[in-house]
Amino acid sequence: MKKTCTVNIRPLTRVEGHGNIRIKIRNGKLQEAEWSVVETPRFFEAILKGKKWDNAPWITGRICGICSIGHTLASIRAVENAFGIVPDEQTRKLRLLLKHMETLQSHTLHLCFLVLPDFMNTGSVFPLIKSHGDVVLRAAKIKKLANDVCDCVGGRRLHPTRTVVGGFTMLPEKRQLHEFSERLKEITEDLMLLSGLIREFSLPDFERETEFVSLKGENDYPFIGGDLVSSDGVHMKEHDYKKMTNEYMVKQSTSKWCRLSRGSFAVGALARLNNNFDFLHPAAREVAESFDLKPVTHNPFMNNIAQLVECVHVVKESVSLIDELLDSEFGEPRQEVRPRKGVGVAAVEVPRGILYHCYRFDDKGNITKCDCVIPTGQNHANIQHDLEALAREYASKGKDDRELELLAAMLVRAYDPCISCSVH
Amino acid sequence: MAESRTRTYLGVPLYRPRVAFFEFSSCEGCQLQILNNESTLLDFLSLVEVVNFREAMTERSEDYEIAFVEGSITTEEEIKRLKKIRKNAKTLAAMGSCACFGGVNQLKNRFRNPASAKREVYGSHPVDSGPVRAVEDVVGVDLRIYGCPISKDEVEKIVLHIAIGKSIVVPKYPVCMECKRNENICLFEFGEPCLGPVTRAGCDSWCPSNRAGCWGCRGPAEDVNLRQMRKIMEENGFSEETIIDRLECFGGFLSLMKPERGRHG
Ligand code: SF4
Ligand code: SF4
Numbered sequence: 190m191k192k193t194c195t196v197n198i199r200p201l202t203r204v205e206g207h208g209n210i211r212i213k214i215r216n217g218k219l220q221e222a223e224w225s226v227v228e229t230p231r232f233f234e235a236i237l238k239g240k241k242w243d244n245a246p247w248i249t250g251r252i253c254g255i256c257s258i259g260h261t262l263a264s265i266r267a268v269e270n271a272f273g274i275v276p277d278e279q280t281r282k283l284r285l286l287l288k289h290m291e292t293l294q295s296h297t298l299h300l301c302f303l304v305l306p307d308f309m310n311t312g313s314v315f316p317l318i319k320s321h322g323d324v325v326l327r328a329a330k331i332k333k334l335a336n337d338v339c340d341c342v343g344g345r346r347l348h349p350t351r352t353v354v355g356g357f358t359m360l361p362e363k364r365q366l367h368e369f370s371e372r373l374k375e376i377t378e379d380l381m382l383l384s385g386l387i388r389e390f391s392l393p394d395f396e397r398e399t400e401f402v403s404l405k406g407e408n409d410y411p412f413i414g415g416d417l418v419s420s421d422g423v424h425m426k427e428h429d430y431k432k433m434t435n436e437y438m439v440k441q442s443t444s445k446w447c448r449l450s451r452g453s454f455a456v457g458a459l460a461r462l463n464n465n466f467d468f469l470h471p472a473a474r475e476v477a478e479s480f481d482l483k484p485v486t487h488n489p490f491m492n493n494i495a496q497l498v499e500c501v502h503v504v505k506e507s508v509s510l511i512d513e514l515l516d517s518e519f520g521e522p523r524q525e526v527r528p529r530k531g532v533g534v535a536a537v538e539v540p541r542g543i544l545y546h547c548y549r550f551d552d553k554g555n556i557t558k559c560d561c562v563i564p565t566g567q568n569h570a571n572i573q574h575d576l577e578a579l580a581r582e583y584a585s586k587g588k589d590d591r592e593l594e595l596l597a598a599m600l601v602r603a604y605d606p607c608i609s610c611s612v613h
Numbered sequence: 614m615a616e617s618r619t620r621t622y623l624g625v626p627l628y629r630p631r632v633a634f635f636e637f638s639s640c641e642g643c644q645l646q647i648l649n650n651e652s653t654l655l656d657f658l659s660l661v662e663v664v665n666f667r668e669a670m671t672e673r674s675e676d677y678e679i680a681f682v683e684g685s686i687t688t689e690e691e692i693k694r695l696k697k698i699r700k701n702a703k704t705l706a707a708m709g710s711c712a713c714f715g716g717v718n719q720l721k722n723r724f725r726n727p728a729s730a731k732r733e734v735y736g737s738h739p740v741d742s743g744p745v746r747a748v749e750d751v752v753g754v755d756l757r758i759y760g761c762p763i764s765k766d767e768v769e770k771i772v773l774h775i776a777i778g779k780s781i782v783v784p785k786y787p788v789c790m791e792c793k794r795n796e797n798i799c800l801f802e803f804g805e806p807c808l809g810p811v812t813r814a815g816c817d818s819w820c821p822s823n824r825a826g827c828w829g830c831r832g833p834a835e836d837v838n839l840r841q842m843r844k845i846m847e848e849n850g851f852s853e854e855t856i857i858d859r860l861e862c863f864g865g866f867l868s869l870m871k872p873e874r875g876r877h878g
């Protein structure tokens with residue numbers, strides 16, 4: 190039977206920010222499929238103009254509530270790169286630990302509170318508290334641990350207070366780190382049980398070939414700084430990020446879009462994993478393999494699984510990071526900052542993909558130009574192309590409206606979009 | 614739900630209000646603070662019936678009593694949406710600095726020429742965005758929850774007080790007092806600027822306890838003396854620029870410092 194249907198989701202729920210999905214199918218033919226972003230711009234890049242360097246991390250962290258630590262760390266790195274500051278070993282480890290815990294809390298929030306209801310046929314996690322209390326409690330336990338570490342190391346779980354250019358205002362106590370290490374070891378078990386549950390669900394079988402962009406690991410799975418790479422063979426230096434993102438404006442969105450070698454590219458957990466699979470912790474790789482997830486996977490729904498794999502990776506790596514920190518003598522928390530004229534770029538892998546901050550300073554350390562390129566902004570074009578392909582596939586199959594609506598919402602949700610962040 | 618009516622807190626029967634969460638221009642961090650409350654989230658959820666929370670749930674309802682509104686207001690569409698919420702809600706709470714004062718977003722308003730911010734970010738591409746406004750500049754507000762971000766303990770206390778019908782008291786004294794109570798070393802001793810002496814308490818001196826100066830996210834305490842604050846900052850060697858950066862950051866002090874605004878073309 191020839192299918193005619195309309196899907197109109199305004200706004201999409203269980204994502205951060207405001208975006209709409211519209212699909213129109215007439216007589217089995219796709220007429221329209223649109224992912225539009227209606228979030229109101231906040232003009233952070235203009236706001237920072239004329240401000241002194243120390244405003245940058247404090248203000249740009251407020252671009253996003255979910256990945257404020259990622260923004261703060263990217264901002265700090267951009268300022269440090271401009272001023273020629275190289276963080277010491279201790280600062281680097283503490284920052285990475287902090288970042289890992291943001292990744293863990295963000296991925297867990299997405300997987301268990303935002304995505305899980307789709308597989309359990311509920312509209313939110315709230316009814317699951319009654320029907321699947323153990324799962325919700327397990328997720329809450331993981332999230333709480335991650336947030337507790339962020340409170341301790343960063344000073345606050347969102348909009349951190351201790352993270353500054355040059356290092357930290359204050360260091361955690363070793364006894365606190367020791368306690369976190371014990372709790373992290375315990376959480377591995379919870380993650381395994383969670384993957385067991387997720388393995389029972391069947392993810393939609395949908396593929397569309399695309400390009401994946403991420404940081405390029407040298408010896409480790411990459412998170413803070415380094416070269417940029419794409420699965421189509423592009424390789425660039427951090428400071429050449431503009432050639433990697435190529436932002437442009439479109440009618441259907443208040444967020445800018447990006448492109449590289451083809452019409453669109455993807456960033457995020459799946460992109461990182463596709464480009465850096467060999468650097469995953471063995472335990473994480475094992476989980477990936479149990480889901481048949483290996484490079485290069487082109488099913489966007491597998492981003493959910495890639496997030497799960499990364500949860501295991503960051504937990505394992507955090508345990509080693511804490512061990513190393515406990516074994517070392519703590520030095521000064523921060524270095525002195527001497528502003529100078531110049532440009533600084535930072536590329537940091539935040540939960541939803543690669544994030545860039547770039548500032549230009551005058552000789553007093555005042556910002557004369559600011560540019561931020563957000564992961565979700567880089568994903569929008571890819572989401573649009575996926576949505577079209579998905580709708581076309583289902584138009585010919587003749588599924589009912591409800592099913593297409595659910596699938597389309599799940600597709601966009603799989604990217605874990607941070608929409609208000611993409612319109613900063 | 615019948616069961617909800619029988620719930621009690623300290624022997625007082627609980628009234629379980631229908632609450633809704635809405636976001637406007639913001640980082641959504643304030644909403645997240647509520648989901649971020651793992652250890653007490655379940656207790657919190659037993660106090661209220663959440664009927665609208667787009668970041669967490671698909672179901673929607675227009676039948677609610679308390680609306681928690683996050684974010685600042687910048688477009689006509691937002692104004693319309695906000696007015697509708699005001700009509701539906703018995704109690705409207707402005708949640709976080711964006712909603713209470715415009716938050717960091719209002720820094721855009723300091724440009725004398727509003728088109729310059731648009732040009733800086735979007736070039737000639739048309740975007741709809743007016744001046745950034747606090748929620749109370751558009752509709753009446755019954756309750757203010759201060760902070761960027763809000764403190765989860767404070768929200769829960771407020772919700773509990775609503776549920777048991779107790780009035781809500783917000784501290785009138787400055788952050789400085791909490792900081793002293795927490796026995797912190799004063800930030801000025803570390804050579805850091807701090808707005809603790811003039812900012813409304815209630816965050817338990819969140820930043821100074823982490824050895825970071827206060828940026829005034831909760832707005833002014835009662836009867837504050839900005840002139841005195843300037844003197845302390847100047848005596849400690851901080852520039853006029855540093856003082857203004859902090860005072861104007863979240864918008865809470867704007868009404869006390871109007872003339873300094875608009876330094877940028
Ligand atoms: S007040 Fe701060 S934390 Fe809350 S929404 Fe605004 S920027 Fe985010
Ligand atoms: S110390 Fe100041 S800036 Fe920090 S949370 Fe409290 S009021 Fe806000």
Ligand SMILES: [Fe+2]
Pocket residue numbers: 234560561562563613
């Ligand atoms: Fe940008």
